[in-house]
Structures are given as C-alpha cells and as structure tokens.
Amino acid sequence: MKASDKVYESLRRDIVEWRLSPGTVLAEVEQSARLGVSRTPVREALARLVADGLAVQQRGRGAIVSEISDTHVEDLFVLRRALECESARLAARSTHGADFALLAQRFETAAQQLRAEAATEGYYQLVSELDEMIDGAANNTYLSSALRTLRVHLQRVRRLAKDNPERLLESAGEHAAIARAIASGKPEVAAAATTVHLHQSLEHIMTHAVATERTP
Amino acid sequence: MKASDKVYESLRRDIVEWRLSPGTVLAEVEQSARLGVSRTPVREALARLVADGLAVQQRGRGAIVSEISDTHVEDLFVLRRALECESARLAARSTHGADFALLAQRFETAAQQLRAEAATEGYYQLVSELDEMIDGAANNTYLSSALRTLRVHLQRVRRLAKDNPERLLESAGEHAAIARAIASGKPEVAAAATTVHLHQSLEHIMTHAVATERTP
DNA sequence: CGCAAGTTATTTGTATACATTTCTGCGAAG
C-alpha cells in the first residue's frame, strides 16, 4: 500500500470519527511529522480530502477540516434521497431479485435478534451489504461513484447522533421493506420505501444530534 | 494561477474536446516535458483527473484516458436525470421566480433568433446561465458539487453528436419550458420538463453519435 | 519455434531542497 493512501485513510478516519474537529488546520509539515512520512504523500492525501469535500483549501494556511451544520445535513440527505431512490429503482428492475429476498429475510431475523441483544456491529455490516448489493444491481458506475463520495460524508454525520436500540430496530424493518420491494421487482415501491427510511433517519439525527464539541 | 491548475485545465480540455482519445497513456515525464513544468504539478493534475473519472490509474503504466461507450452515456444520463430533476424541484420551491421568468423569455427570443441564424455560441452561454441559476436557487452545496463533476463528463459526451440547428431549436423550447415551470413555482412540472428535455437530449446523442475515431 | 526466467529499462512513488506566496507581529503615523 502506498504511503499517500495510508495518510489519506488515516486522515479520513480521523475526520469522519470526529477526532479532527471542523476548522482544524491540516498543515503539511505538521502532518508529515506526525505520520512519519515526507510532505509529498501528505500533500497528495490532502488534495484527495479536499476533492472529497472533507476539507477545504485555504490560500496560505493549507487545508482545514470542513464544517457540518444542520443545513449541511439536510442538504446531504436531499442528495442522498435522489441518488438512493434512483439506485433502488434500478435495482428493482434488475434480475437479482432472489438475492434481495434473502437479504430481506436476514434483516427480519436481525430485527428479532436486536430485540434481545444489542448486536450493533453485525447490523451495520448487514446494512452495508445491502448498500453494496443495490449498487451492484443498479450497475451504474457514475451513480456508484457519486454514492461513494456521499457515504463518506454520511459516516461523519452518523456520529452526530448517538446509537439507539429502538431506532436500530425501526431501521431494520425499513431496510427489510426496501429489500422486499426490490426483490419483488417494484421500482416505485422500492423508491418509496427508501424515501421513508431516509426521512426517518434524518428525523432521528436531527432530534438526537449531540452538540458538536469544538476545541477552542 | 498555480502550475498544477494550468496543467489540469489543459489536460481536462484536451480530454473533453477529444484531442486525447480514450486509452491514451498520460505518462508523467512525457506530459511534464510537453507542458514545460516539472513532474510534481503534472502528478497533481493527473490525480485530479482520476478523481473526476476522466482518467483511470493503472499500476506501473500511469493514467490512461477513460473510455466512453453507449452504456456509459446512458448511465451518465440516468444520474443526470436524478440530479437535475431534484435541482429543478428545489429551484421551483425557491424565491427566485422572477429571475427564471426573465430567463424563460430570453430562451423564447433565442429560439426565434435560432430560426434565422445559427447563433450557437450565444445559445450555449444561455444554457449554462440557466444551469448556474438553477444551481444557485437550489442552494445545495452537495448537489452542486455532484453536478459539477457530472457536467465535465457531459461536455465530453456532447462532442459525440454533431451540432444540429433543428435540435438546438427544440432544445431552446424545452429549456424555456423548464424555466417557466420553475418561475411559476411548480416543482413537479419543473422536474417533468427536465425529464423531457434530458430524454430528447439523450435520444439525439444516441441517434446522431459520430463514430469515435481511435488513434491506432 | 515457443515458453519461461532473468535482466534491463522505464515509470511511478517518496524525500528533500529551493522559490514563492501569505500570514503575523511589531512599530509608527494619524
């Protein structure tokens, strides 16, 4: 693995997991010293972060971690709805129905399991499996690419709201509904189920958002 | 302006205007010699092109200009429809109605003008004005960002179909319809008008696509 | 004659030195 990739991954994780707060200055020399590589790979990594929108370039002062406000979260979900609904429609028109039927069942059993114990880790794994399967079934590189960059931002936003067992249970049901709609080949139902899920998701985040502590 | 920006712009233009065919190898040393700068800014420019999707990185052989097939064009328009319809909806809900009414009129006069003479250049300027105004009215940074990268690819695709006076005339009418729908604050009509326009656009490209000459 | 392994040669990846721009702090003038 290239050093620039390692630096990029490291910084990306630090940003989406809120170890680097918005407004933090990412100076090239400072980061290269911290991570033990020269400025060149650091510079490359910072350029990628700026391209992703996780940082914004300032003239003369390097890159700073980008801000996230309530408005940003709402804007993000508008884009997310447009992209994921379209993906769901395309997936519903694909020939991978059987796979999604299986996934729907797994979500239902996961829901039952979530009633008993908090299996958070495995559940998130299942969600990303569904995401990837929809991506694959939609079979559109440009859409997948747009979703990939979007999901980086979503990871960061997700940390704003604390995990909540009840919400996870609801979420499992919503995901099962999406998978079932795709499995039965109903594009508009799949899109509607996605809209419902995203609406609930956004609602949860906006009401359960923790104050973003800022380092003064 | 930074040297890396100049290199990026130069290469981007060369790719979207088909002076660099798909599959062309963009070697760092070769490009740095051609453009009279060192490898560092060239390398940065190539990374940006890869991030945009205009080039794909190959290990050991540098970056090559990405391919565009019929499938890619269709995929591109699926994403375009999702994004531009959403933008049009948001714009229709904004308070910039009067601006769009004015723009609608300009499209109608442009249509009359296009019947008399081929004012291609000014017309494309008008189209991009509408795009920018919709972007501004939608007021969503993530959506704008996604559209910006999308439009780079669209510029490239547009060169596949030769300019055609009749199509331009139809296009002017379709754009006027979009602007009117936004001006009158009707989100779903605006989205529908956008869908119609994009459908016609894609149809035109697919039927009038010129064979992409490949340098052997 | 074909295949494979070793070798060479080219290309990318990284480090570092230098140039240029920009921020910051101090001082003087208004």
Added chain:
DNA sequence: CTTCGCAGAAATGTATACAAATAACTTGCG
C-alpha cells in the same frame, strides 16, 4: 487607540534527486 505598512517567519508551490516497482526485452532451454 486604531490603522496602515513593513519585515520576519512560516507555510505552500515547484523542481529535482533517489528508491522501488513494474513492464518489456532478451536469452537460454525445452
């Protein structure tokens, strides 16, 4: 006391040298 401007310092932008990896060629063997 505020504001403008200059000088120093520190950061980014660029060039180049070196290291590592990979592709292509050559040569030897089956």
